[in-house]
Each structure stands twice: as structure tokens, then as C-alpha cells.
Amino acid sequence: MNATVRIQREGFDPAAEAAALTKGRADIGAVVSFTGLCRDEGGRLAALELEHYPGMAEDEIRRIARMAEERWPLLGLTVVHRYGKVLPGEEIVLVLAASAHRQAAFEAASFLMDYLKTKAPFWKREHLKDGTVGAWVEAKAEDDAATGRWARDVPA
Amino acid sequence: MRLVYFAWVRERIGRTDEEVEVPEGVATVADLVRWLKSRGEEYEYAFENEAVVRAAVDRVHAGPDRPIAGAREIAFFPPMTGG
Numbered sequence: 191m192n193a194t195v196r197i198q199r200e201g202f203d204p205a206a207e208a209a210a211l212t213k214g215r216a217d218i219g220a221v222v223s224f225t226g227l228c229r230d231e232g233g234r235l236a237a238l239e240l241e242h243y244p245g246m247a248e249d250e251i252r253r254i255a256r257m258a259e260e261r262w263p264l265l266g267l268t269v270v271h272r273y274g275k276v277l278p279g280e281e282i283v284l285v286l287a288a289s290a291h292r293q294a295a296f297e298a299a300s301f302l303m304d305y306l307k308t309k310a311p312f313w314k315r316e317h318l319k320d321g322t323v324g325a326w327v328e329a330k331a332e333d334d335a336a337t338g339r340w341a342r343d344v345p346a
Numbered sequence: 347m348r349l350v351y352f353a354w355v356r357e358r359i360g361r362t363d364e365e366v367e368v369p370e371g372v373a374t375v376a377d378l379v380r381w382l383k384s385r386g387e388e389y390e391y392a393f394e395n396e397a398v399v400r401a402a403v404d405r406v407h408a409g410p411d412r413p414i415a416g417a418r419e420i421a422f423f424p425p426m427t428g429g
Contacts, residue, residue, distance in 0.1 A: 241353055243405070247428075282429075283429050308425075312428025312429070313353035313426065314427045329425030
């Protein structure tokens with residue numbers, strides 16, 4: 191299975207990406223789609239700026255995608271991640287996981303997002319409504335804990 | 347070797363990348379951090395809490411003990427906040 195991985199400045203259409211993934215396929219029984227959106231943080235935020243490590247970002251997402259493929263019987267996988275300025279309400283990240291049955295698709299999508307949040311080299315900083323550049327977003331311990339949960343899942 | 351910096355590590359050091367010749371005896375990522383900190387206060391500031399800063403050797407995540415011999419590009423950056 192060839193995962194589709196794209197890192198891009200432009201926005202994307204989750205529905206169009208899902209349609210492209212399943213087009214002409216009769217073997218797929220389930221597609222789980224996760225879209226991460228930019229929040230306005232209670233009206234405080236004008237934009238999020240995403241910095242990334244060109245080259246490593248794509249390599250790392252492909253590595254995570256291969257791990258998912260080894261773990262679940264996937265029939266299709268799409269990951270799109272934006273960089274640059276993202277406005278509140280716009281998409282930041284998309285994960286599509288396709289499988290014959292729903293459980294593999296749900297779990298693979300969740301696994302991919304946990305790893306993306308903690309391993310893919312992207313960093314966010316806030317741009318505030320008052321025109322100032324805010325702080326870099328701090329990594330959350332619960333995201334690391336969520337990723338760690340998959341490691342503990344491995345049967346002894 | 348080429349060093350590259352991202353996010354607040356880049357801002358604290360004040361540059362996106364640089365070419366360095368590391369002295370003999372600088373064998374691991376941790377050694378490299380120690381050597382960088384000796385080069386000026388901007389590096390001291392960037393690595394003031396060493397445990398927080400992450401590294402990648404040739405675009406693969408690397409811990410402090412990872413040898414750096416033969417590496418082409420070593421990156422330093424804060425914990426990732428993608429997704």
C-alpha cells in the first residue's frame with residue numbers, strides 16, 4: 191500500500207481527499223477521517239503559524255505511516271499537513287485511514303494522530319488579534335502519554 | 347557538519363543554520379551540546395534546559411548518546427507541536 195503524504199502551505203478539502211482515496215475501489219469498507227482545525231482560542235487568536243523541518247517532516251510522517259501499515263490491515267492512507275500561516279476555522283492536518291472493517295481504520299487514524307503530534311517536526315506559534323506575535327505553543331504531556339499508550343499495547 | 351535550528355531554539359541562537367568543524371572528542375549529541383554551550387551566551391540560552399531540546403541526526407530523531415561521527419546534518423528543536 192502506498193500512503194499519500196503531503197506537506198503543503200495551501201489549504202485542502204477533506205471531502206475531496208476522501209473521494210480520491212476511495213475512487214474506483216470496491217474493497218474498502220471503512221474510511222476514518224480526522225481533520226485538525228485551527229481554533230480561535232476564545233477570539234484571542236488571529237492565526238497560527240506552523241514551522242516545519244523540510245525533508246524530515248515528510249520522512250517522519252512516512253515512517254509513522256509504515257508503522258501503522260505494519261500494525262493494521264490498511265487499504266489506504268492519506269496524511270496532509272500544512273505549514274505557514276493558518277487562520278481560525280481552517281484545516282491544519284488531515285488523516286484518512288481506509289480498511290475493510292472499521293476497527294482497524296479507527297485505531298490507525300488515532301495512532302497516526304498521536305504520533306504526528308509528538309514526533310512529526312512541526313512547531314506552532316500564536317499570532318494574536320491585537321497584532322502581536324504570541325508564544326510558541328508548548329508540547330502537552332498528555333500527547334506524550336497518548337503516544338506511549340500505543341507502545342504499551344504491544345503484546346509481550 | 348551542518349547544524350540547523352528550529353522554532354525558539356532558532357530564535358535564541360539567532361540563526362537558522364551554520365557549518366561547524368567540531369573539535370576532536372566531541373563524539374555524541376550530548377558532547378555537541380556541551381561544546382555549543384561553550385561558544386557563546388546565545389547557545390547557553392538555547393540549551394539552558396538541555397533535557398527539553400530535541401535533536402535529529404540526518405533527519406532521524408536522536409537521543410543524547412547518539413554518535414555524530416559522519417553525520418551531515420544535525421538539527422536542534424523544541425518538543426514537536428504538530429497535528
